[in-house]
Amino acid sequence: MFHHMRGRDCGPRGGRFTRGPFSFQWEVHGHGERGGRSRRMFDGSELRLVLLKLIEEQPRHGYDLIRDIEERTGGAYAPSPGVIYPTLTMLDDMGLIEEQKSEGSKKLYAITNAGQALLTEREEEVEALFARLEDLGSMRERTSGGPVRRAMGNLKAVLQQKLGAGEVDGDTLHHIAALIDEAAQKIERLK
Numbered sequence: 001m002f003h004h005m006r007g008r009d010c011g012p013r014g015g016r017f018t019r020g021p022f023s024f025q026w027e028v029h030g031h032g033e034r035g036g037r038s039r040r041m042f043d044g045s046e047l048r049l050v051l052l053k054l055i056e057e058q059p060r061h062g063y064d065l066i067r068d069i070e071e072r073t074g075g076a077y078a079p080s081p082g083v084i085y086p087t088l089t090m091l092d093d094m095g096l097i098e099e100q101k102s103e104g105s106k107k108l109y110a111i112t113n114a115g116q117a118l119l120t121e122r123e124e125e126v127e128a129l130f131a132r133l134e135d136l137g138s139m140r141e142r143t144s145g146g147p148v149r150r151a152m153g154n155l156k157a158v159l160q161q162k163l164g165a166g167e168v169d170g171d172t173l174h175h176i177a178a179l180i181d182e183a184a185q186k187i188e189r190l191k
Contacts, residue, residue, distance in 0.1 A: 041077045041136075046129055047087055048096075052115050053126050055097055059110040062088055072130075074137040091115070155180075 042050060054065055062084045070078035088109060091097045096115035102108035111119075119126060162168070162176070 041079070041132075042129065044087070046125075047079065047083065048091060049119070049122060049126050050129050050133070051084070051087060052091060052096055052111065052119055053130065055109050056111045056116065056119055059100055059108050061102070061106040061108055063106070069133065072133045072137055076136050076139070077133075 050069070051065055054060060054068055060068070062081065065088075066078055066081065066084055088097070088107075092099065092109070094114075095112055096118060097109040098112050100108045100110045159176070163173075
């Protein structure tokens with residue numbers, strides 16, 4: 001029987017298996033992450049710079065910013081509205097962006113001279129932040145291969161079938177663990 005881990009069951013960040021005294025857990029760590037979602041992609045000041053740079057490219061709505069970041073990371077990361085909108089309010093309060101007239105009820109933000117000056121002053125940091133987004137997107141592209149997802153799904157199904165079918169003796173459990181360990185070691189040695 002598979003149990004959920006952080007609301008996911010063998011999802012993109014891993015899973016967990018528990019049966020009696022035996023359990024194992026796996027997680028796939030993304031760029032700069034430890035333990036799945038325990039670290040945010042950006043801290044508050046970094047996110048402010050990313051948003052400011054995107055707004056410099058062209059005036060944007062909050063939703064546009066979320067979508068742009070998600071596209072740049074190949075869907076691996078999308079900041080939540082609960083993070084984006086307060087950050088936009090803060091940037092506006094700091095005088096780094098300003099609301100422009102727009103059609104509809106969405107607020108459209110444009111960069112101010114003060115925002116432009118901050119981006120110029122912290123240009124290297126901004127470049128590094130966008131490199132991080134690009135790296136995450138290219139890593140997602142490399143690791144989201146269908147054959148690997150299919151094989152992981154097969155492994156999950158076989159484990160559910162074999163281990164969920166009733167009592168499994170200790171020798172069988174140790175043999176299964178040895179096979180998984182052997183496969184992990186072979187994958188680790190791939191170049």
